[in-house]
Amino acid sequence: MNTVLLPLVASTIISLLASKIDNTGESKLESESLSKYGNFSEWYDYIIEASDIIDKRYPVKGMLVWKPYGYRSLKLAMSILENLLEEYGHEEAYFPMLVPEEVFEKEKDFLEGFSGETFVVERTIRKPLMRKFLLRPTSETVMYYMFSLWIQSYKDLPLKLFQTVNVFRYETEHTKPILRVREIIRFNESHTAHATPEDADRQIMEAIEIYAKFYDALGLSYIILKTPKWDTFAGAEYNYDFFEIMPDKKTIELGSVINLGQKFAKAFDIKYQKPNGSFEYVYQTCYGISERVIGVLISMHGDDRGIIFPANVAPIQVIIIPIPYKGYEEKVLKKCEEVFSYLKKNGLRVRIDKTEKTPGEKFYYWELRGVPVRIEIGPRDVDNNTITIVRRDTLQRIVVKDDEILSKIKELFEKIFENLKKRAWDWLYKNIHQASSIEEANKIYEERQGVIKLPWCGSDECGLEIEEKTGLEGLGHDPKEKAEGSCAVCGREAKLYFYIGKRY
């Protein structure tokens, strides 16, 4: 019975969708005037559901269902990162999701930092458990319990591990799909242990290099800032954050690179024996990136028509659309199949849209989903041994000879990527402003938002005063960027620029 019903249901849904588009005669985006820069939040919420990235109807706030199309892009992105980590000598492992309470409580700053957002498991439906467990909000405590068993000698160092798992954080602020959630479903967290503080510092630089390569591969722009002391990760010595400036000009943290020093090593008793026989605590680092990167990628690269995926993370890289014409139906379809097989054989993620919709409806459908390249095959293409290619980012249309299909598509992938990357970097630079005083910073922020940098003497007091008097959050500073002029607060010689903005 189900086998009979299912195709019926599916075709009804498709025709309902088609009629919805037919009735208005234009896309929902245009009819509701959703615009990425005009009303980013609504644009984002609509795009990620309409394009089959996620479904937010599951009845737990901040926990999303990832649909196959969205999950594929996430897996493609994460595999780029995982390959990079492996190239740099990290190994993948898996650690459990539940943390015994007494293990979680070992490092006091960490406990303090995460106590408000960590879920507790204390019972089955029938009875209380003998001991309390916590759902990992991040895996320091889980892994370091094991590190203390594994690390005995200097020969065991450095240790460089990562895992990509789900973690849980009870966000008290507004949740936002993919960007701010209570279940982070693909948290790629790396954890390392080293014999010396110098080696841990070197590891921090290596992690920054890996993350920069990862964001570069996605065509994202970023600023890398050392976090203000008062905002440093719970239990850490110092950390760096990667920030992107979103289309609404608020900043979002893309990833964090953290030097933990010896705090966790002391709390978890992770010691190694040196060649001379003495014992020392290890020096540790950790760094993480989550699915948030897909939310940011969609935001940065998309336009008013929908998503624009760079080819390397596009679930479908090429969509083939037959343009039917009386008497040519079979020839058109045959050519579509040939092109499909050829591209598939050459390793491309390609699909033919054979649904009953009109070509125009299909264009809209796949533009919304961000497929980077569209191939149209009509009667003229059959007669002339050509195909028509449209690139998603500019909608530019070119006619290509059959024997150039593959090289032209690969060339377009590259051009689209370069264009998206350039747009992202132009946007970032355009939205970082320099001010010399707090008054000027306030004036600039009122007019233009974005990120503002101020000359700063480097003292905590002045940094905190900048935050207080602008009402903006301190993002940090770039230790390599030397400032000119005098501190915007105390007037002493400025050493650095202090970056401020609004954060997600």
Ligand SMILES: [Zn+2]
């Ligand atoms: Zn100062």
